[in-house]
Amino acid sequence: MGTTNGTSRSKRSTIEDVASEAGVSVATVSRAMRGLPNVAISTRAHVVAVAGRMGYTADPAASRLAAGTTKTITVVIPNLSGWYFSTVVAGAEAVCTEAGYDVLVVGIGSQKDLSRILSEQYHLERRTDGLVVIDVAVAPDQADSITQRGVALTSVGSRTAGHPSVRIDNETVGRIAADHLVELGHERLAIIGAQKDNPLSFDVPTLRHRGFIGGLASHGLAVDDVRLEGGNFGVDGGQEAMAALLDHPEPPTAVFSMSDEMAFGAIMELNDRGLVPGRDLSIIGVDDHEFSRVVALTTVRQSVASHGAAAARLLIEAMQPPDGQGAAADGQLAAPIEPAEIVAPIELVVRGSTGRVAQR
Amino acid sequence: MGTTNGTSRSKRSTIEDVASEAGVSVATVSRAMRGLPNVAISTRAHVVAVAGRMGYTADPAASRLAAGTTKTITVVIPNLSGWYFSTVVAGAEAVCTEAGYDVLVVGIGSQKDLSRILSEQYHLERRTDGLVVIDVAVAPDQADSITQRGVALTSVGSRTAGHPSVRIDNETVGRIAADHLVELGHERLAIIGAQKDNPLSFDVPTLRHRGFIGGLASHGLAVDDVRLEGGNFGVDGGQEAMAALLDHPEPPTAVFSMSDEMAFGAIMELNDRGLVPGRDLSIIGVDDHEFSRVVALTTVRQSVASHGAAAARLLIEAMQPPDGQGAAADGQLAAPIEPAEIVAPIELVVRGSTGRVAQR
DNA sequence: CTGAAAGCGCTAACAC
DNA sequence: GTGTTAGCGCTTTCAG
Numbered sequence: 001m002g003t004t005n006g007t008s009r010s011k012r013s014t015i016e017d018v019a020s021e022a023g024v025s026v027a028t029v030s031r032a033m034r035g036l037p038n039v040a041i042s043t044r045a046h047v048v049a050v051a052g053r054m055g056y057t058a059d060p061a062a063s064r065l066a067a068g069t070t071k072t073i074t075v076v077i078p079n080l081s082g083w084y085f086s087t088v089v090a091g092a093e094a095v096c097t098e099a100g101y102d103v104l105v106v107g108i109g110s111q112k113d114l115s116r117i118l119s120e121q122y123h124l125e126r127r128t129d130g131l132v133v134i135d136v137a138v139a140p141d142q143a144d145s146i147t148q149r150g151v152a153l154t155s156v157g158s159r160t161a162g163h164p165s166v167r168i169d170n171e172t173v174g175r176i177a178a179d180h181l182v183e184l185g186h187e188r189l190a191i192i193g194a195q196k197d198n199p200l201s202f203d204v205p206t207l208r209h210r211g212f213i214g215g216l217a218s219h220g221l222a223v224d225d226v227r228l229e230g231g232n233f234g235v236d237g238g239q240e241a242m243a244a245l246l247d248h249p250e251p252p253t254a255v256f257s258m259s260d261e262m263a264f265g266a267i268m269e270l271n272d273r274g275l276v277p278g279r280d281l282s283i284i285g286v287d288d289h290e291f292s293r294v295v296a297l298t299t300v301r302q303s304v305a306s307h308g309a310a311a312a313r314l315l316i317e318a319m320q321p322p323d324g325q326g327a328a329a330d331g332q333l334a335a336p337i338e339p340a341e342i343v344a345p346i347e348l349v350v351r352g353s354t355g356r357v358a359q360r
Numbered sequence: 361m362g363t364t365n366g367t368s369r370s371k372r373s374t375i376e377d378v379a380s381e382a383g384v385s386v387a388t389v390s391r392a393m394r395g396l397p398n399v400a401i402s403t404r405a406h407v408v409a410v411a412g413r414m415g416y417t418a419d420p421a422a423s424r425l426a427a428g429t430t431k432t433i434t435v436v437i438p439n440l441s442g443w444y445f446s447t448v449v450a451g452a453e454a455v456c457t458e459a460g461y462d463v464l465v466v467g468i469g470s471q472k473d474l475s476r477i478l479s480e481q482y483h484l485e486r487r488t489d490g491l492v493v494i495d496v497a498v499a500p501d502q503a504d505s506i507t508q509r510g511v512a513l514t515s516v517g518s519r520t521a522g523h524p525s526v527r528i529d530n531e532t533v534g535r536i537a538a539d540h541l542v543e544l545g546h547e548r549l550a551i552i553g554a555q556k557d558n559p560l561s562f563d564v565p566t567l568r569h570r571g572f573i574g575g576l577a578s579h580g581l582a583v584d585d586v587r588l589e590g591g592n593f594g595v596d597g598g599q600e601a602m603a604a605l606l607d608h609p610e611p612p613t614a615v616f617s618m619s620d621e622m623a624f625g626a627i628m629e630l631n632d633r634g635l636v637p638g639r640d641l642s643i644i645g646v647d648d649h650e651f652s653r654v655v656a657l658t659t660v661r662q663s664v665a666s667h668g669a670a671a672a673r674l675l676i677e678a679m680q681p682p683d684g685q686g687a688a689a690d691g692q693l694a695a696p697i698e699p700a701e702i703v704a705p706i707e708l709v710v711r712g713s714t715g716r717v718a719q720r
Numbered sequence: 721c722t723g724a725a726a727g728c729g730c731t732a733a734c735a736c
Numbered sequence: 737g738t739g740t741t742a743g744c745g746c747t748t749t750c751a752g
Contacts, residue, residue, distance in 0.1 A: 024722075024723085025722065025723045025724075026723090026724095027722070027723060027724080027725095028721090028722060028723075031721095031722090037721095038721055038722080039721070039722085040721060040722085043721080043722085062728095064728095065728050065729065065730085066727080066728055067728085068728075
């Protein structure tokens, strides 16, 4: 008993099916389904009901082509494995899915991959409505080109000028670590994870380093004595760094590891040498990795999952059409609202890996 | 100097632009770009060159609509955070991206979410060409409906009848653990992570359990003495389970933890009680988690990242058009090729957490 | 408030 | 081999 042709209900229903079934035009169905204005309240109810009964939903591919909007958010990360990144992604994914967005994940192995994504011919704007960029440096001009193409941008871990971001205050992280260690009486200190080279940049290691040094200074400690070791933010790097530190004739009594993962490696090295963390040598990390409590690592906690969620929310918000109701009454342009910059809380979590300086 | 209209090169070029610029029809451009047959070799070269010069690439949204194919693969997981899942995803993502597929990630909190994805109106087939399902049970009829909709399916962690899969032999996992412990002289054993209820199913805990028991039996050990504790496969669960075991008047001398993460929790509990793993009580896990070596956990290793990569490859292979060149010479139907079922290798990794039974 | 019609950019028959 | 021409299913002016 169909309206137009007698096709049985085997195929997936299209907007036309719904239109004829509801006795309205496709345009009306389209409006009704998307909550656009200019639809009689009763009409809308009817259409929605019919659509529901028929199990109709707009074909995403078709609406993408027609509307140029994708209902998709892309998460860009250096690599998916690794606790930090996957946790952030998990937080973001939950929010996006909840809001009806598909979540695309792309791993950026090298800076090259980034430019590929950003290149004209990748059709970024045809694939996604917004980008959540995690711990990837986006140059200002890249960022602008992204938004000019109609793609929203939010970063977590570092800020991108003019765009929303979620991050922690990395200098304070360093300062908290320094305070804690100094209060325990330590004076021979070292850092694992420091970026030895460019000491003026604004990247995470540098900021934490600066904060740490600053913290020491404010306690009247000489900052030149702090030994630095690199460490690629992985377990291996941490272990090697600690080994190097311990091989020195006069090893530190406390070390600040810029990530928990490196701290784990450092702790392994201590164990291997029969030293016990918190007694023979104090170590403090950053993150509060899920595993930190297993090895009783003192750390500066950040709640990574919530960072991802917050970033996703900012992004979704940024993607809402510029204005809803009251178009600026007077002729003034709406003041270019400052993009939200969330500085997430951090917190010292004291466990067994730090203790009073051992008297020698 | 354009061919048709004088629009400057400001807008992204379409297939028509390329066609007129190359002096051929859009159909030819389409064929040439996609490597389809029936294009003169010289024409193809020319078209590709022109397209390259113009920075042209097919708009994904448009080709999805027209061709019904998405060049997108969807990874379905219980949750993204967690070492196991994120590692599998990382492996899959790398392969998919390499092959030119976009990677969609969807977290399945509950069984409900799965059915949502699978429901008609989600237009699964309009969003993705294939599914990699990680540790999610897909019912046979669900699986069939998926492929009937033209979406390929591969699972990792468990097999789905009639579809490619990547998994390990979980019974052997249990057996290896049993062998190791028995060889060290242990006789009072326990399992952490056992599924106490449905002992006949084919899920992972059950299989490992069965293998473990079987292994003991083949050494002539009574299987009824094995204490079972649940444990949700997380650190907390492992800790609680170990606590329960130790509170028993006659605690085991060795325990088989069905995952490394639970083993970590168990080790915490041992530490808290001043017991040392491998001396006072032996514990063996499964996975070879990246942190297992940090706590010297003996474990049955599986190489998780490669599982994800392998699954992605199987999927991509399965999505290739049924046949390329030599259509079956005689009238026979091509034998319905058995879907590949990869049983990945596992390996005992002995570290410090297991040792000879302590003499009391 | 609603409908008609013109595309969105590409692919896939079908002719030549 | 190559060109022509319908659509894919939806959104969006533009009239009423």
